[in-house]
Amino acid sequence: MKKKGLTLVLLGTMIILTWLFISCRVAEEAQQTADLVLTNGVIYTADAADTVLEALAVKNGKLIAVGSNTEVQGYIGDNTEVIDLAGKMVLPGFIDSHTHPPGIALRERYSISLNWTDDKAAKLADIREFIESNPGLNAYFGAGWSVGAFDGEETTRGPRKEHLDEISPDIPVILRSYDGHSAWVNSKALEQAGITEDTPSPEGGIIEKDEATGELWGTLKGAAIQLLPKQEFTAEQLMEGMRAFQKFMHSLGYTGVYNAGWDDRMFDVIKQLEDKGELNMWVRSGAPLDTRKDEPLDSQIEQVIQMSQTYDSDLFKVIGAGEVFIDGVVEGGTAKLLEPYEVTAGFGDNHFGVFSWNDMEALREAIMALNGEGLQMHFHSIGDRATRETLDALEYALERVPGDHRNVITHLQLVSPEDINRFSELGVIANVHPWWHLKEPGWWEEVDFHFLGERAEYEYPLQSFFDAGVMVTISSDYPVTPVPNPLWAIESGMTRNLNNAEYYGVEDITHIDDPTWLLNKGERASLIALLRGFTINNAYALFLEEKTGSIEVGKYADLVVVGEDLFQADPLSIDGVEILKTFFRGEVVYSSW
Numbered sequence: 275m276k277k278k279g280l281t282l283v284l285l286g287t288m289i290i291l292t293w294l295f296i297s298c299r300v301a302e303e304a305q306q307t308a309d310l311v312l313t314n315g316v317i318y319t320a321d322a323a324d325t326v327l328e329a330l331a332v333k334n335g336k337l338i339a340v341g342s343n344t345e346v347q348g349y350i351g352d353n354t355e356v357i358d359l360a361g362k363m364v365l366p367g368f369i370d371s372h373t374h375p376p377g378i379a380l381r382e383r384y385s386i387s388l389n390w391t392d393d394k395a396a397k398l399a400d401i402r403e404f405i406e407s408n409p410g411l412n413a414y415f416g417a418g419w420s421v422g423a424f425d426g427e428e429t430t431r432g433p434r435k436e437h438l439d440e441i442s443p444d445i446p447v448i449l450r451s452y453d454g455h456s457a458w459v460n461s462k463a464l465e466q467a468g469i470t471e472d473t474p475s476p477e478g479g480i481i482e483k484d485e486a487t488g489e490l491w492g493t494l495k496g497a498a499i500q501l502l503p504k505q506e507f508t509a510e511q512l513m514e515g516m517r518a519f520q521k522f523m524h525s526l527g528y529t530g531v532y533n534a535g536w537d538d539r540m541f542d543v544i545k546q547l548e549d550k551g552e553l554n555m556w557v558r559s560g561a562p563l564d565t566r567k568d569e570p571l572d573s574q575i576e577q578v579i580q581m582s583q584t585y586d587s588d589l590f591k592v593i594g595a596g597e598v599f600i601d602g603v604v605e606g607g608t609a610k611l612l613e614p615y616e617v618t619a620g621f622g623d624n625h626f627g628v629f630s631w632n633d634m635e636a637l638r639e640a641i642m643a644l645n646g647e648g649l650q651m652h653f654h655s656i657g658d659r660a661t662r663e664t665l666d667a668l669e670y671a672l673e674r675v676p677g678d679h680r681n682v683i684t685h686l687q688l689v690s691p692e693d694i695n696r697f698s699e700l701g702v703i704a705n706v707h708p709w710w711h712l713k714e715p716g717w718w719e720e721v722d723f724h725f726l727g728e729r730a731e732y733e734y735p736l737q738s739f740f741d742a743g744v745m746v747t748i749s750s751d752y753p754v755t756p757v758p759n760p761l762w763a764i765e766s767g768m769t770r771n772l773n774n775a776e777y778y779g780v781e782d783i784t785h786i787d788d789p790t791w792l793l794n795k796g797e798r799a800s801l802i803a804l805l806r807g808f809t810i811n812n813a814y815a816l817f818l819e820e821k822t823g824s825i826e827v828g829k830y831a832d833l834v835v836v837g838e839d840l841f842q843a844d845p846l847s848i849d850g851v852e853i854l855k856t857f858f859r860g861e862v863v864y865s866s867w
């Protein structure tokens with residue numbers, strides 16, 4: 275009884291305080307002057323009602339008013355900077371909910387970058403040029419090739435060592451594929467790593483060998499890559515890379531990212547950048563958790579928990595474990611499928627792929643342990659079987675550890691239609707990359723269709739997730755998507771067709787239904803759904819929705835100005851719309867206008 279009385283008193287006080295607060299706020303707002311006012315625009319707020327407004331006012335980094343031009347007029351004072359948007363569009367700052375900072379920036383400076391060429395001859399020329407202009411290194415590292423550039427058996431097994439032996443017979447060459455899941459090496463690299471014809475493929479990995487002769491092929495996949503040395507960057511180089519990454523992301527309108535891991539030293543690098551006052555974006559991060567490591571799972575889980583306490587500041591926080599690999603990738607034959615790979619893929623007629631995380635009981639335990647600590651799981655799953663088993667584990671864990679965990683499954687190339695509803699039932703977030711939602715030139719036919727057959731026609735569900743009421747978030751997996759321009763993704767998400775013809779080096783399409791690169795148009799999503807996926811939904815997935823992700827009074831002024839009103843634009847022209855200005859907490863962090 276006593277307790278109840280106290281509650282009532284508290285409630286009464288709260289009502290009075292709230293009333294005082296509201297009346298103060300109105301009084302204060304009437305005379306408040308903004309630091310910055312944007313007027314005369316098309317402002318998509320991403321609020322619950324998808325309101326579109328004309329103007330907004332910012333003070334001390336936060337939004338103090340949003341509304342019509344007239345409504346915001348009163349906030350303009352002598353020192354207010356006023357920007358006339360002249361019909362341009364403003365959106366909440368984009369968030370990329372799966373990236374690998376610092377991405378390509380370091381590679382481009384310190385190693386061989388093969389991301390920008392498509393065919394074999396050009397890639398070999400790039401490798402030769404780097405080696406010739408950087409003599410005297412102990413090893414040459416690089417990344418960015420894809421099997422799409424090769425032909426014959428090399429499209430399945432990966433490129434052969436002989437190409438590299440010809441260029442560098444005496445110094446190891448180690449080149450990761452564009453997605454990091456395979457490595458192409460020369461004979462010297464194999465020799466120094468102690469890999470011979472007799473070395474068995476490790477669990478979760480493949481050491482490719484010539485089927486006829488048993489000779490080493492020159493490509494290692496999945497866990498086998500861990501047999502190779504890694505390129506070591508200095509902390510100073512990583513810092514430089516992180517600065518370049520931030521600048522690049524700002525230029526594409528981003529004000530927040532999720533770090534899915536790359537180099538464990540990045541945690542300290544990002545923290546230092548924040549301490550120096552140079553971090554101008556939200557960074558939320560997963561901590562490593564991988565059953566392929568020697569370290570026992572329990573101590574890895576303990577470490578994730580510890581890291582969430584160590585890195586827990588305003589701009590930079592560890593929010594869980596990620597990316598947690600359940601399987602590999604289709605092109606490596608390591609994505610785990612419900613039905614076997616096509617025979618044409620060259621793995622025989624009974625190859626279902628490989629689990630990266632084999633022990634499903636351990637998976638359930640890990641989910642329960644971390645969710646129980648209020649930490650999120652962020653899974654990598656490409657194949658339909660990997661996704662089903664991940665959902666099974668999540669379902670099991672949720673029954674025992676209920677709560678608002680916001681667990682994420684990313685990539686989702688093949689998903690059984692039977693599993694789509696389970697995402698919403700279990701509160702699991704679907705993290706997708708619409709940049710890839712087309713029959714990609716030089717890739718879909720040669721790889722996806724070749725390995726998956728008819729199934730490839732139904733890969734990368736998008737609208738199915740929205741239809742099922744799933745929380746859909748969008749990310750680039752940068753540097754796997756080397757230019758994570760959100761407008762390119764929005765175009766392909768809306769059209770399921772070619773975006774940025776120039777980037778792919780093909781002729782642009784003039785009709786949305788042009789069949790050449792069209793991938794399952796039934797999965798086309800709406801502009802608003804995609805905008806929400808890039809903004810408020812991503813903020814939710816990163817536990818940031820109280821601070822950012824929409825243009826609403828009280829939130830930070832994280833904004834992007836784009837050249838045109840996307841609601842009026844022809845979907846096929848969205849990839850060409852310019853990103854003009856990015857604001858983080860009311861400050862300009864990028865401007866081309």
Ligand SMILES: [Zn+2]
Nearest residue numbers: 372534597751
């Ligand atoms: Zn990733």
